[in-house]
Amino acid sequence: xxxxxxxxxxxxxxxxxxxxxxxxxxxxxxxxxxxxxxxxxxxxxxxxxxxxxxxxxxxxxxxxxxxxxxxxxxxxxxxxxxxxxxxxxxxxxxxxxxxxxxxxxxxxxxxxxxxxxxxxxxxxxxxxxxxxxxxxxxxxxxxxxxxxxxxxxxxxxxxxxxxxxxxxxxxxxxxxxxxxxxxxxxxxxxxxxxxxxxxxxxxxxxxxxxxxxxxxxxxxxxxxxxxxxxxxxxxxxxxxxxxxxxxxxxxxxxxxxxxxxxxxxxxxxxxxxxxxxxxxx
Ligand SMILES: [Zn+2]
Ligand SMILES: [Zn+2]
Ligand SMILES: [Zn+2]
Numbered sequence: 602x603x604x605x606x607x608x609x610x611x612x613x614x615x616x617x618x619x620x621x622x623x624x625x626x627x628x629x630x631x632x633x634x635x636x637x638x639x640x641x642x643x644x645x646x647x648x649x650x651x652x653x654x655x656x657x658x659x660x661x662x663x664x665x666x667x668x669x670x671x672x673x674x675x676x677x678x679x680x681x682x683x684x685x686x687x688x689x690x691x692x693x694x695x696x697x698x699x700x701x702x703x704x705x706x707x708x709x710x711x712x713x714x715x716x717x718x719x720x721x722x723x724x725x726x727x728x729x730x731x732x733x734x735x736x737x738x739x740x741x742x743x744x745x746x747x748x749x750x751x752x753x754x755x756x757x758x759x760x761x762x763x764x765x766x767x768x769x770x771x772x773x774x775x776x777x778x779x780x781x782x783x784x785x786x787x788x789x790x791x792x793x794x795x796x797x798x799x800x801x802x803x804x805x806x807x808x809x810x811x812x813x814x815x816x817x818x819x820x821x822x823x824x825x826x827x828x829x830x831x832x833x834x835x836x837x838x839x840x841x842x843x844x845x846x847x848x849x850x851x852x853x854x855x856x857x858x859x860x861x862x863x864x865x866x867x868x869x870x871x872x873x874x875x876x877x878x879x880x881x882x
Contacts, residue, residue, distance in 0.1 A: 604653075605694040607676035608780040608818060609808055611658040614679055616690055617649030620701045623692065623865070624729075625722075625784070627712035629739045630665055633754035634677060636827020636841025637783035638716040638771075641692040641703055641866070647681060650688040664755035664824035674808040675820030675827070677782035691782035698864045703784075705729060711738060714848045715769070716787070719870030742846035750799075751844040754826030758801035760840075762791045767837060770879070771853045771872070773862035776810055780818040781827065784866040787842040787853055793831060796838040805829075855879055 604615045622644040631640035655671070659678045662668040669678040680689040692699065706718055710726035718724065727736050742750055749766075752759040767790040777786035805828045807819040819830035827841040842849070856868055860876040868874065 603690075603699060604696045605679070605690060606696070606779070607655070607658075607671040607674050607678070607694060608776065608810065609671060609674035609676070611673050612655035612671050612676070612678060613653040615651050615653060616643070616645050616679075616688060616695075618645070618700060620645055620699060623699070623701045623703050625703045625706045626708055627706060627716075628708035628737065629711050630668075630737055630754065631708075632713060632843035633739075633752075633826045634662070634665065634668060634670075634824070635691075635693075635781050635783045636843040637781045637785065638713050638787050638843060639706070639783070640677075641784045642680075643690045643692055643695065643699060643701065645688050645690065647683060647686045647688045650679065650681065650690075660822075660825065662754065662823075662825045664826070668825065670820065670825030672822075674780065675806065675818055675825055676779060677825070692863065692865060693778040693782040693784060702865045702867065713842065713845070715842060715845075715852050717852075717870065720867065744847045748847075749849045750846045751829070751840060752846055753801070753821035753824055753828055753844065755821060755824035757804055757823055758821045758826075758828050759799035760797065760802075760829055760844075761799055762796045762838070762840070764795055766791045766840075766849065766851060769842065769849065769851050769853050771856045772858055773856060773866075773868075774858035775861050776813065776816050777858075778863060780808075780816075781841065784863055785856070789840040789842050789845070789849060789851070791829075791838045791840055793833065793836050793838055796829070796831070796840075 809817040
């Protein structure tokens with residue numbers, strides 16, 4: 602039996618193992634909803650799923666059938682599909698060793714341009730062949746010279762920034778994993794004076810972890826999609842890279858907080874790895 606919870610701790614649930622299916626999804630919905638490079642899900646029979654607390658704290662996403670999120674912290678809630686008798690659990694919210702690792706990448710045809718897959722798992726352009734389901738895609742956003750644009754899943758919230766960001770990194774800390782409901786976060790740090798909201802910032806909610814010095818997540822209150830958070834005390838905006846609509850031109854430079862990474866996520870590739878924060882940060 603595996604337990605799961607949202608970042609703020611309002612929502613708790615459990616699911617019976619052992620698990621047979623675990624996958625990484627690079628579709629635009631997952632990237633927008635989580636704000637990460639991809640979502641990682643465990644899929645299990647619905648009969649083994651139980652809410653333990655906080656079901657009433659969950660809000661349905663306006664932008665995606667079945668998707669919902671914690672109204673306080675924005676963590677993605679388990680996705681239940683009674684018509685298929687399946688529960689889809691976001692692995693970033695699950696506790697402990699899952700006894701399984703991701704088996705494949707799906708929707709690599711719509712993966713983020715800034716993310717390179719470096720493992721040897723099978724890759725599928727859309728759904729794996731055994732799954733018959735509709736394909737969703739998003740209209741492309743027209744790139745503008747010198748500007749990087751982004752938006753939430755429903756599109757109500759949009760932002761942009763000028764020039765080259767300060768840095769871009771993959772963070773494996775437990776707060777990022779739980780807050781993004783993903784294997785790891787990828788964040789772009791942008792100088793505050795180069796960042797601007799285009800629309801919808803009044804619709805962005807944020808949740809600061811009470812015991813943290815800075816750690817805060819932000820999300821659109823209608824769709825639950827990730828949103829940038831501004832950190833005036835540090836002079837930058839933290840932009841979840843999955844929210845970007847255009848190629849930022851830069852790529853993640855390191856994996857950080859790998860000492861607290863998910864046991865089920867092997868890091869591959871040759872980016873520098875730091876046990877905690879990198880020396881320059
Ligand atoms: Zn929560
Ligand atoms: Zn997806
Ligand atoms: Zn939204």
